[in-house]
Amino acid sequence: MPAAGEGRIDCRAIAGRIRQTVSSAYPLKIISPLASSTVSATSETTALLPSVAFILSYGGGIVHGDRILVHASVHPGCALLLLTQGSTKVFRQRNSTSKPSLGNDQTFQTMHLHVANNSLLCVLPDPVTCFKGARYNQRQAVTIQKGGSLILLDWMTSGRMSRGERWEFEKYFSVNVVRLEDGELAIRDALLLEQEQLAEKLVDVDAFAYLIILGPAVEFIASSLLEKHQDERIRPARSTSIQPLVKWSISPISHKQIQGVTVRAACKRTDELKLWIKSHLEPLQHIIGDSAWSMYLNN
Amino acid sequence: MDRETWLLWLLADSQLPTGGFVASAGLEAALQAGRVNESASEAQQSSFVHFIRTSAHNQAHFALPFCSLAHEQVSQLVSCPLSGEASAEDTVVAVLDRLQQIDNYHQAMLSSNSVAMRASVAQGGGLLSLFNRGYVHARFMDDDHGRLCAQIAKRLQRLARLGEVHAHWPVVFGFVCAATGISIGHTQQLFMFQFVRQIFSAAIRLNLVGPLHAQALQCDMHLEVADLLLKCGHLRPAFDTEEDVFGESAVYTDPILELYQGMHDRLYSRIFNS
Numbered sequence: 001m002p003a004a005g006e007g008r009i010d011c012r013a014i015a016g017r018i019r020q021t022v023s024s025a026y027p028l029k030i031i032s033p034l035a036s037s038t039v040s041a042t043s044e045t046t047a048l049l050p051s052v053a054f055i056l057s058y059g060g061g062i063v064h065g066d067r068i069l070v071h072a073s074v075h076p077g078c079a080l081l082l083l084t085q086g087s088t089k090v091f092r093q094r095n096s097t098s099k100p101s102l103g104n105d106q107t108f109q110t111m112h113l114h115v116a117n118n119s120l121l122c123v124l125p126d127p128v129t130c131f132k133g134a135r136y137n138q139r140q141a142v143t144i145q146k147g148g149s150l151i152l153l154d155w156m157t158s159g160r161m162s163r164g165e166r167w168e169f170e171k172y173f174s175v176n177v178v179r180l181e182d183g184e185l186a187i188r189d190a191l192l193l194e195q196e197q198l199a200e201k202l203v204d205v206d207a208f209a210y211l212i213i214l215g216p217a218v219e220f221i222a223s224s225l226l227e228k229h230q231d232e233r234i235r236p237a238r239s240t241s242i243q244p245l246v247k248w249s250i251s252p253i254s255h256k257q258i259q260g261v262t263v264r265a266a267c268k269r270t271d272e273l274k275l276w277i278k279s280h281l282e283p284l285q286h287i288i289g290d291s292a293w294s295m296y297l298n299n
Numbered sequence: 300m301d302r303e304t305w306l307l308w309l310l311a312d313s314q315l316p317t318g319g320f321v322a323s324a325g326l327e328a329a330l331q332a333g334r335v336n337e338s339a340s341e342a343q344q345s346s347f348v349h350f351i352r353t354s355a356h357n358q359a360h361f362a363l364p365f366c367s368l369a370h371e372q373v374s375q376l377v378s379c380p381l382s383g384e385a386s387a388e389d390t391v392v393a394v395l396d397r398l399q400q401i402d403n404y405h406q407a408m409l410s411s412n413s414v415a416m417r418a419s420v421a422q423g424g425g426l427l428s429l430f431n432r433g434y435v436h437a438r439f440m441d442d443d444h445g446r447l448c449a450q451i452a453k454r455l456q457r458l459a460r461l462g463e464v465h466a467h468w469p470v471v472f473g474f475v476c477a478a479t480g481i482s483i484g485h486t487q488q489l490f491m492f493q494f495v496r497q498i499f500s501a502a503i504r505l506n507l508v509g510p511l512h513a514q515a516l517q518c519d520m521h522l523e524v525a526d527l528l529l530k531c532g533h534l535r536p537a538f539d540t541e542e543d544v545f546g547e548s549a550v551y552t553d554p555i556l557e558l559y560q561g562m563h564d565r566l567y568s569r570i571f572n573s
Contacts, residue, residue: 110545139545175545185544188407192360192550201353201553208554210411232565234331247332249561251413262411264558 001025006069009053011119013077018049020080028068029056033295048079048120048217050292055082055125061089062136068109072121079120079217079288083299087126087157090169092133106135106171113140117147120217120287124296127207127270128156130169138174145181146257149215151284152176153277154189157270158206166206167199176212178258186255187212187262207270209277214253214260221283222261225250228280245269246276302439306479310489313500317425322418323501323571324354324494325560330505331567332559337507347507348516351498352523353553358494359527361551362419362469364534365405366490369473370483371535372397377447377477387447394451395458398470404538405467408549414563418573423471427456430475440479448478487532491524501571 002008007024024030031054055070062068074080093105115121123140130136144150154176159165171194178187189210193201202208213222229250248265267273278297285293309315329335329350336346376394409416434440435449452474458464469490476486499517502508508516537543551557563573 141541141545173547173550177544185404185407185538187410188404188544189411190408190547190550191554192547192552193554194552197353197356200349201555205555208558210554229565232562234328234559234562234566247558247562249412249414249558251411251416251561253410255410264411264554264561266555266558 003069005067007055007071009070009072009080009082010075011051011073011078011080012075013049016049018051018078020051020053022053027058027063027066028070029058030054030070031056046079046287046289048118048287049077050079050081050288052081052083052292052295055084057088060086061091062107062109063091065105066107066109070109070111071114072111073114073116074119074121075116076118079122079292081122081124081288081292081296083296084125085299088128090128090130090134090136092131092170093135106137108137108139110139111141113142113150113152115142115144115148115150115215117145120149120151120215122151122284122288122296124151124153124281124299125155126299127209127274128172129159130156130172131160132165132168134169135171136169136173137171139177140175141177141179143179143181144214144258147216149217150178150212150260151214151218151221151281152212153209154211155207155209155273155277158202161206167202168195169193170195174210176210178212178214180255180257184256186258187253189262204268205266206268207273208264208266209273211263211265211277212253212260213263214258217287218284219259221281222259224283225261225263225280226252245272248276303481303485306481307485307489310476310481311492311496313496315429317422317429319422319425319493319497320500321572322422322497323505323573324358324418324498325415325556325563325573326350326354326498326501326507327505327569327571328559328563328566329556330507331569332562334555334559335507344508344516347502350556351495351516351520353556354498355491355495355520355524355527357551357553357556359491359524359531360534361408361549362405362494363487363490363531364536364549365401365467365469366473367483367487367532368535369398369401369470370477370486371473372401373448373451373474373477374483377444377451387450390447391450391454395454398451398455398474399458399464400538401536402465402467402470404536404549405470406465408551409467412557412561414560414573415557419468420465421572423466423468424459426468426471426475427452427459427466430471430478431456434475434479444480445478448474452478484532487528488524491528495520495524504570 002025007030022030176189459466536549
């Protein structure tokens with residue numbers, strides 16, 4: 001029985017069928033919509049057996065002091081798609097007079113992800129929205145074997161825009177780490193945003209994303225993004241051409257046993273960024289099959 | 300006048316031959332993207348001032364800790380009293396090993412910004428060359444400490460040529476300052492000073508600010524940088540345990556800055572390399 005806020009997802013292929021086991025404890029809930037392997041394994045012609053899991057929190061958000069810990073493993077021959085339902089809302093500390101330096105004053109979400117050779121893990125959550133006064137820490141640590149593939153999306157929006165709340169959280173700290181099998185560190189992306197000067201830094205932006213795309217199964221997506229970026233131009237601000245809605249940059253990753261790209265994208269509107277991401281990940285449909293893909297697409 | 304002061308002025312020279320003048324630290328891209336306003340008029344410079352402030356803040360959190368750690372490790376390891384050939388070699392190996400770890404960690408952090416990575420390696424390599432072909436031959440380096448550091452630098456350069464070490468700018472900077480006897484406090488100040496100065500040089504070349512007014516703005520940056528040094532001077536990147544790697548000892552603080560810098564190669568016409 002997992003501890004409070006903990007959850008496990010394990011995905012493996014047994015005799016040509018996918019076997020997914022999940023467990024979780026309040027306030028975390030993990031559900032698996034593709035109830036058994038019979039649905040997808042026989043009807044799709046994908047090379048990897050697909051499965052989907054939704055990571056949810058009771059109350060639709062993460063409350064201060066919560067510590068969420070998710071372990072997910074995907075084994076050879078499988079593709080696991082991790083989704084959420086609705087954006088991850090991070091609420092502020094309940095008692096506004098409490099001192100900010102205490103550990104239980106902050107919220108932590110940690111994911112330990114293991115990607116085996118000849119498998120694919122797609123972590124495609126909705127964006128994080130930190131409310132005014134929130135203090136949030138998020139860590140994703142991936143260990144990936146040679147021949148494994150990963151798509152990891154880490155993104156956030158400015159706040160409850162309908163309430164006029166933009167970039168009013170106290171702290172947002174997100175770390176993404178990718179390690180190879182032998183423990184060597186290939187990627188460490190660590191972003192710390194604090195309230196001071198925050199709105200100024202993000203003046204024209206209401207959503208931004210960081211996306212990691214690694215490994216052979218998604219090589220096509222990585223290389224076509226690289227190609228597309230060649231056509232991007234920073235247009236001089238005074239030019240009359242229309243500015244693109246989504247601004248993005250891309251960085252190739254070529255580290256011994258792992259190849260791919262990382263992407264940073266920003267936009268004034270969350271829905272535009274969402275569409276942009278989904279359209280660029282469209283080839284995933286052929287890798288994970290129609291049912292899994294439509295769960296992501298319609299999410 | 301003490302030697303450290305003289306060296307600081309040498310290293311602070313904007314004409315220092317390390318190739319830094321081709322880097323704009325993302326300013327050119329931010330300018331072309333409209334993030335920084337083009338007008339050179341003093342009244343409309345707030346976007347430029349904001350750029351400098353957020354860049355300095357980012358640098359102090361992202362790169363300065365690596366410079367500090369490299370300096371500290373080199374100073375500690377090299378200052379142990381030597382006795383005989385065996386321990387000199389041991390020291391060289393120990394320092395190289397440590398520098399390589401620090402350098403690799405910085406590399407992992409730069410992996411998502413290939414433009415900044417390229418700039419960091421180019422400038423680090425430039426400074427290492429300068430040390431090997433310049434400072435190493437200065438008379439004051441002709442003592443045990445100096446000769447040991449010269450050996451380290453020579454091997455470091457060889458490792459860099461073989462692709463076994465990246466020789467990132469903050470790591471080499473920390474090493475060179477420790478090797479030439481500059482205190483860590485002054486090293487950190489110089490590191491931040493030259494970063495800010497580099498952006499101003501780029502801004503002048505991009506016609507964003509006039510050279511005379513730039514002096515005034517640069518004076519104004521003193522308090523900002525002093526504040527950052529107070530806040531970030533004690534930071535050292537930690538990477539031994541998982542908690543370390545999840546920690547805040549080395550972070551970047553402006554995602555949009557990173558994004559624009561990463562777009563540098565998509566500039567239609569440009570005068571800077573990064």
